[in-house]
Amino acid sequence: MSTSPLLEQLIDALRCLPGVGQKSAQRMAYHLLERERAGGRRLAERLAEAMEKVGHCERCRDFSESPLCPICSSPARDAQTLCIVETPADRLAIETATGYRGLYFVLQGRLSPLDGIGPRELGLDVLAARLATGEVAELIVATNPTVEGEATAHYLAQLARGHGVRPSRPAHGLPLGGELEYTDRGTLAHAFGTRAEILR
Amino acid sequence: MSTSPLLEQLIDALRCLPGVGQKSAQRMAYHLLERERAGGRRLAERLAEAMEKVGHCERCRDFSESPLCPICSSPARDAQTLCIVETPADRLAIETATGYRGLYFVLQGRLSPLDGIGPRELGLDVLAARLATGEVAELIVATNPTVEGEATAHYLAQLARGHGVRPSRPAHGLPLGGELEYTDRGTLAHAFGTRAEILR
Numbered sequence: 453m454s455t456s457p458l459l460e461q462l463i464d465a466l467r468c469l470p471g472v473g474q475k476s477a478q479r480m481a482y483h484l485l486e487r488e489r490a491g492g493r494r495l496a497e498r499l500a501e502a503m504e505k506v507g508h509c510e511r512c513r514d515f516s517e518s519p520l521c522p523i524c525s526s527p528a529r530d531a532q533t534l535c536i537v538e539t540p541a542d543r544l545a546i547e548t549a550t551g552y553r554g555l556y557f558v559l560q561g562r563l564s565p566l567d568g569i570g571p572r573e574l575g576l577d578v579l580a581a582r583l584a585t586g587e588v589a590e591l592i593v594a595t596n597p598t599v600e601g602e603a604t605a606h607y608l609a610q611l612a613r614g615h616g617v618r619p620s621r622p623a624h625g626l627p628l629g630g631e632l633e634y635t636d637r638g639t640l641a642h643a644f645g646t647r648a649e650i651l652r
Numbered sequence: 653m654s655t656s657p658l659l660e661q662l663i664d665a666l667r668c669l670p671g672v673g674q675k676s677a678q679r680m681a682y683h684l685l686e687r688e689r690a691g692g693r694r695l696a697e698r699l700a701e702a703m704e705k706v707g708h709c710e711r712c713r714d715f716s717e718s719p720l721c722p723i724c725s726s727p728a729r730d731a732q733t734l735c736i737v738e739t740p741a742d743r744l745a746i747e748t749a750t751g752y753r754g755l756y757f758v759l760q761g762r763l764s765p766l767d768g769i770g771p772r773e774l775g776l777d778v779l780a781a782r783l784a785t786g787e788v789a790e791l792i793v794a795t796n797p798t799v800e801g802e803a804t805a806h807y808l809a810q811l812a813r814g815h816g817v818r819p820s821r822p823a824h825g826l827p828l829g830g831e832l833e834y835t836d837r838g839t840l841a842h843a844f845g846t847r848a849e850i851l852r
Contacts, residue, residue, distance in 0.1 A: 455709060455714045455743075456716050456721070458701055458702045458717050459715050459717075461701075461702070468695060469684070479670055481702070482740055482741050484703065485715055493703045495666065495696075495699060496695075496699035496700035499665070499695060501661075502684075502692070503684065503685075503693045503696065515659050521656070541682055544678070
């Protein structure tokens with residue numbers, strides 16, 4: 453029993469955050485009340501605003517508070533290359549790690565017929581219409597190397613070829629700095645099978 | 653670079669939560685936007701309300717939205733026993749785990765002269781006035797068994813004796829279900845030194 457119903461309600465509400473159970477929620481609530489009231493107030497405002505105003509870019513389906521996100525509306529990006537990712541987090545990872553200057557398309561999921569997620573739910577009709585315009589030359593299919601991600605990649609590659617667009621996929625193999633001994637068997641088998649000749 | 657400034661601001665604001673860095677904050681923000689907008693809105697409301705309205709009980713200094721917390725104002729609690737804890741979390745732990753029916757006093761810290769935390773900052777003047785009324789018979793000093801917690805306990809025990817109140821301290825020793833081999837040296841030495849005779 454807490455000494456404050458409002459505090460109980462706050463702890464309860466904090467549990468909607470991923471990875472936060474009763475104990476962490478308690479610690480967070482106490483921390484905010486004891487030492488971070490200003491931060492807590494700011495978080496309340498930002499949360500309310502983001503939940504209300506952040507929608508999806510109508511072109512790439514990533515999060516955006518304007519109809520077109522800054523990347524899709526940037527004239528500096530190369531519209532001939534389109535990279536498909538499953539989630540906004542994947543898009544951010546690519547944008548942060550690589551020097552990619554093309555555009556993105558965020559599926560917000562992957563094909564999963566058993567869960568009722570088909571091409572339409574992933575916006576693939578919109579994507580097909582975009583490929584049909586002929587403005588895209590290469591489609592980089594960066595779905596995850598999981599079973600469902602690979603199935604989605606296969607579907608997307610066929611869709612691309614059907615519109616005369618060249619599909620590609622990021623290379624799979626040993627991670628840089630990793631050790632053979634600790635690499636999972638699937639990755640090692642794949643890397644071994646797709647070995648490349650050392651040219652010089 | 654995110655596709656939405658509001659999303660960036662939300663991620664930034666989430667980092668005021670304890671144990672939440674850039675990566676976790678990102679994951680939380682994406683999770684709320686993708687799957688938990690209702691939960692996010694509710695969290696924003698609860699946060700704003702708690703930050704504004706939750707203050708401290710004027711009797712025990714625990715969190716409370718009313719001048720007196722439910723425990724201090726309950727006629728069912730035994731006012732002759734007073735338990736001193738460092739934080740509201742400690743109070744909650746005792747309330748949850750034990751059958752304690754007395755009252756509490758929350759220091760909201762521990763004596764730490766180097767950090768400028770003296771008796772006044774912990775409300776010990778208020779506590780002394782309460783002990784002087786003669787309504788308290790036993791003072792259970794449940795500060796943490798750390799160096800500062802022990803120093804605070806020593807100070808509180810003297811304060812209690814000065815007002816004719818019997819000070820006590822929860823027992824220290826081996827945790828139930830723990831193993832000797834994995835118990836830290838300090839605890840083991842203490843438990844060994846304060847061993848009790850097996851009576852029958």
